[in-house]
Amino acid sequence: MSRTRGSVTIDDVARHVGVAKGTVSRVLNNYNDISETTKKRILQAVKDLGYQPSATARNLKRGRQDTLGIVIPVGHGSGADPFLAEFIDGIARALDELGLDLLVTTAHSRDHTIESLKRLIARRKVDGFIVTRTEVDDARIAYLKEHNFPFVAHGRTSDPSGYAWFDIDNEATFADGVRHLYSLGHQRIGFIGGTLELNFALQRLQGYRQGLEALGLPRDEELESVQDLSERGGIAGAEALLALPSPPTALLCATDALAIGAIQFCRKFGLKPGSDVTVLGYDGLPVGEYLDPPLTTFSQSAQDAGARVARMLVDVLDGADPQALQSLARADLIRRASDGAPSMTPEALAGVLRDRLNKQPHSGNKGE
Amino acid sequence: MSRTRGSVTIDDVARHVGVAKGTVSRVLNNYNDISETTKKRILQAVKDLGYQPSATARNLKRGRQDTLGIVIPVGHGSGADPFLAEFIDGIARALDELGLDLLVTTAHSRDHTIESLKRLIARRKVDGFIVTRTEVDDARIAYLKEHNFPFVAHGRTSDPSGYAWFDIDNEATFADGVRHLYSLGHQRIGFIGGTLELNFALQRLQGYRQGLEALGLPRDEELESVQDLSERGGIAGAEALLALPSPPTALLCATDALAIGAIQFCRKFGLKPGSDVTVLGYDGLPVGEYLDPPLTTFSQSAQDAGARVARMLVDVLDGADPQALQSLARADLIRRASDGAPSMTPEALAGVLRDRLNKQPHSGNKGE
DNA sequence: CAGTTTTCCGAAACCGATTTTGTTGACTTA
DNA sequence: TAAGTCAACAAAATCGGTTTCGGAAAACTG
Numbered sequence: 091m092s093r094t095r096g097s098v099t100i101d102d103v104a105r106h107v108g109v110a111k112g113t114v115s116r117v118l119n120n121y122n123d124i125s126e127t128t129k130k131r132i133l134q135a136v137k138d139l140g141y142q143p144s145a146t147a148r149n150l151k152r153g154r155q156d157t158l159g160i161v162i163p164v165g166h167g168s169g170a171d172p173f174l175a176e177f178i179d180g181i182a183r184a185l186d187e188l189g190l191d192l193l194v195t196t197a198h199s200r201d202h203t204i205e206s207l208k209r210l211i212a213r214r215k216v217d218g219f220i221v222t223r224t225e226v227d228d229a230r231i232a233y234l235k236e237h238n239f240p241f242v243a244h245g246r247t248s249d250p251s252g253y254a255w256f257d258i259d260n261e262a263t264f265a266d267g268v269r270h271l272y273s274l275g276h277q278r279i280g281f282i283g284g285t286l287e288l289n290f291a292l293q294r295l296q297g298y299r300q301g302l303e304a305l306g307l308p309r310d311e312e313l314e315s316v317q318d319l320s321e322r323g324g325i326a327g328a329e330a331l332l333a334l335p336s337p338p339t340a341l342l343c344a345t346d347a348l349a350i351g352a353i354q355f356c357r358k359f360g361l362k363p364g365s366d367v368t369v370l371g372y373d374g375l376p377v378g379e380y381l382d383p384p385l386t387t388f389s390q391s392a393q394d395a396g397a398r399v400a401r402m403l404v405d406v407l408d409g410a411d412p413q414a415l416q417s418l419a420r421a422d423l424i425r426r427a428s429d430g431a432p433s434m435t436p437e438a439l440a441g442v443l444r445d446r447l448n449k450q451p452h453s454g455n456k457g458e
Numbered sequence: 459m460s461r462t463r464g465s466v467t468i469d470d471v472a473r474h475v476g477v478a479k480g481t482v483s484r485v486l487n488n489y490n491d492i493s494e495t496t497k498k499r500i501l502q503a504v505k506d507l508g509y510q511p512s513a514t515a516r517n518l519k520r521g522r523q524d525t526l527g528i529v530i531p532v533g534h535g536s537g538a539d540p541f542l543a544e545f546i547d548g549i550a551r552a553l554d555e556l557g558l559d560l561l562v563t564t565a566h567s568r569d570h571t572i573e574s575l576k577r578l579i580a581r582r583k584v585d586g587f588i589v590t591r592t593e594v595d596d597a598r599i600a601y602l603k604e605h606n607f608p609f610v611a612h613g614r615t616s617d618p619s620g621y622a623w624f625d626i627d628n629e630a631t632f633a634d635g636v637r638h639l640y641s642l643g644h645q646r647i648g649f650i651g652g653t654l655e656l657n658f659a660l661q662r663l664q665g666y667r668q669g670l671e672a673l674g675l676p677r678d679e680e681l682e683s684v685q686d687l688s689e690r691g692g693i694a695g696a697e698a699l700l701a702l703p704s705p706p707t708a709l710l711c712a713t714d715a716l717a718i719g720a721i722q723f724c725r726k727f728g729l730k731p732g733s734d735v736t737v738l739g740y741d742g743l744p745v746g747e748y749l750d751p752p753l754t755t756f757s758q759s760a761q762d763a764g765a766r767v768a769r770m771l772v773d774v775l776d777g778a779d780p781q782a783l784q785s786l787a788r789a790d791l792i793r794r795a796s797d798g799a800p801s802m803t804p805e806a807l808a809g810v811l812r813d814r815l816n817k818q819p820h821s822g823n824k825g826e
Numbered sequence: 827c828a829g830t831t832t833t834c835c836g837a838a839a840c841c842g843a844t845t846t847t848g849t850t851g852a853c854t855t856a
Numbered sequence: 857t858a859a860g861t862c863a864a865c866a867a868a869a870t871c872g873g874t875t876t877c878g879g880a881a882a883a884c885t886g
Contacts, residue, residue: 097580097582099871099872099873100872100873100874101872101873109835109836110835110836110837110838111872111873111874112835112836112837112838112873112874112875112876113834113835113836114873115873115874115875116835116874116875119874119875123833123834123835124833124834124835125833125834125835128834128835140580142577142580142581143581143872143873144518144581144582144871144872144873145581145582145583146514146517146518146523146581146582146583146871146872146873147518147841147871147872147873147874148872148873148874149514149841149873150512150514150515150518150840150841150842150843150871150872150873150874151840151841151872151873151874151875152841152873152874153841155514157561157583162547162550164547164551171543172540172543172745174543175539175540175542175543178562179530179532179564182530182562182563182564183532183564183566186563186564186565186574191561191562191563191578191583192561192562192563193525193559193560193561193562194546194550194559194560194561194562195550195554195559195560196547196550196551196554197554198551206554209510210559212465212508212510213510213511213512213513214465214512214513214514215513215514215525215559321744321745321747321748350745350748351748353748354748354750357750376689377540377689377718377745379689380689380718380719380721380722380749381748381749381750382722382725382749382750467841467842467843468842468843468844469842469843477865477866478865478866478867479842479843479844480843480844480845480846480865480866480867480868481864481865481866483843483844483845484844484845484865487844487845491863491864491865492863492864492865493863493864493865496864496865511842511843512841512842512843513843514841514842514843515841515842515843515844515871516842516843516844517843517871518841518842518843518844518870518871518872518873519842519843519844519845519870519871520843520844520871521871
């Protein structure tokens with residue numbers, strides 16, 4: 091039996107039973123104008139022949155694909171975002187229960203993303219989209235709204251009205267982060283974030299600022315470092331902030347990747363993360379547990395988020411009002427060991443680091 | 459403009475130009491029995507109206523979906539495999555160039571996997587499958603072979619004939635690993651692997667054994683530990699092997715996750731990975747670079763693997779002989795800092811560990 | 827028992843493309 | 857000049873379903 095050929099069609103079933111194919115279709119779609127006896131005979135034949143309706147044919151008539159799409163932004167060779175991997179896992183699990191499928195595409199630039207959306211829409215391969223990593227001014231969302239194509243966003247934009255979204259309360263969470271660090275005794279708190287075009291990056295920075303303000307701490311722009319959202323960016327951010335004349339004793343990072351880089355930098359220069367410098371991440375990546383020290387981080391379940399967003403999109407497709415489908419969640423602080431009371435003052439820290447930066451790093455990679 | 463309604467069809471184009479829709483179709487499919495003038499007029503109309511053919515309708519007639527499928531095995535809540543994330547990224551990139559799409563499904567058990575395959579095949583949603591994480595005796599491959607449905611495997615099975623696959627030479631790679639450790643001065647080398655139902659896990663164990671044999675080292679089953687393929691498994695494996703009366707001074711791990719766990723265990727008991735105990739991983743996960751110490755590991759590019767497998771599947775769909783599409787690659791050793799000459803004899807190591815195991819761990823997580 | 831409803835199902839239209847078959851007029855050819 | 861060729865397209869069949877329409881028989885009415 092090859093691909094299409096040989097597979098049993100609704101006509102085969104109809105012929106086998108001796109009814110019209112419309113009748114078979116009606117039985118399979120639970121119309122109630124079929125007598126019990128024919129219904130039984132048809133169901134039996136369906137079973138005997140192993141008939142399964144062709145999704146393609148059904149979709150053509152119905153105009154639905156029973157398929158959702160997601161276009162994943164990927165940096166140039168930067169590798170997959172571990173958060174997204176779990177997010178997709180969550181989506182797939184939810185869709186599995188609903189009998190839907192997920193079409194995954196990657197895009198390596200903003201234009202490419204829009205093109206992928208266009209293509210998928212024009213060729214009618216998906217019924218709706220899940221949009222991730224929303225930007226403050228998001229071209230995808232603008233496009234989808236304009237063309238009135240169903241979608242749900244994971245994350246908001248500067249104007250969060252008129253569409254369905256699920257997001258974390260970034261501002262509250264990062265204000266909490268500041269409060270937590272303050273309660274540990276930190277007075278100078280640095281922030282390492284990502285490009286402010288990304289909505290969550292902007293909001294986390296704002297949350298950081300709000301947290302400072304609420305505690306009456308002064309805001310110092312020197313303590314805010316915007317970097318690539320990667321481990322490398324974390325290293326650069328830590329370096330920039332810790333090299334300050336009066337460095338922060340705690341680093342609040344917008345993502346775990348940044349925090350991992352920051353920790354790496356600290357270790358490299360002999361600063362003990364968790365006491366000499368406190369590092370807080372965000373994402374709750376599983377691998378954080380196995381770092382040295384294990385990373386204290388805010389966690390939202392990526393899997394839950396995926397499942398939730400998927401179900402929201404299904405609701406939208408079923409005709410729910412997108413406006414009514416907007417929900418904000420909180421992330422929980424998972425305390426591990428990268429945070430603690432400061433072991434020295436910013437000035438002392440600066441002294442220690444000044445020495446070390448001029449000499450060799452304390453311990454580096456070998457063999458490279 | 460809502461989902462299906464309003465989108466321009468081939469009929470619209472035909473009417474607009476004043477030709478039959480078959481003519482439009484022939485123009486778009488590069489038939490050569492159309493005059494240049496009508497061709498131009500039609501092409502212009504296509505552009506003006508922004509017409510894109512419906513994939514559904516085309517597929518129905520053609521019997522092809524231009525969509526590939528992948529069913530991802532996911533452990534019960536264990537989270538997504540970072541390797542798979544990059545693998546999928548690679549597939550998506552390759553398919554993007556070819557104008558194909560990728561349908562992603564997750565499955566949480568063997569039965570569920572087969573059911574997903576069945577459903578996708580029966581409903582004709584995909585043209586072929588990419589099978590990952592092959593098992594020694596793989597039900598998916600058996601099923602697909604039996605039903606003569608196109609697929610390519612990433613990894614082999616006990617009988618690697620009759621289908622297309624791409625795999626790493628696990629045996630050679632792990633024999634290399636043993637040789638490397640031996641050349642560093644290690645004589646007692648342990649292996650932490652995964653369930654032997656997974657083909658790569660079995661082959662890596664065999665490679666480890668072959669490596670020992672080639673060097674004339676004795677094989678000691680005590681030094682082989684089979685664990686869950688997770689960080690947790692790595693911890694358990696390290697504990698089991700290092701608690702031996704004569705523990706290994708080097709741990710060869712089947713995956714990075716295992717190695718990460720093993721390192722965690724070492725650190726917890728004050729053993730310095732890279733000198734007191736050497737740990738070797740496999741996968742080349744990006745995060746390995748940011749561990750303490752950075753993980754020495756074998757690397758294959760998951761992205762390349764994905765791209766490669768995708769292209770192979772396209773070849774199969776184009777009629778290539780699967781038998782001829784089998785290829786074996788090598789993984790490269792990336793030396794970072796978790797390997798080195800042993801700092802003590804197995805006996806000394808046992809002594810150190812005996813003390814520490816009975817007391818408190820050297821440094822653990824706090825706040826839990 | 828004739829007229830009206832229901833019940834149940836066959837026939838056909840339809841979804842939007844591709845592909846096959848048929849038709850037309852222009853152009854060759856004998 | 858009648859017959860045959862060919863280029864260029866129209867018309868219709870087809871893919872495998874869903875849905876609309878309508879009709880025969882059975883079941884109710886009064």
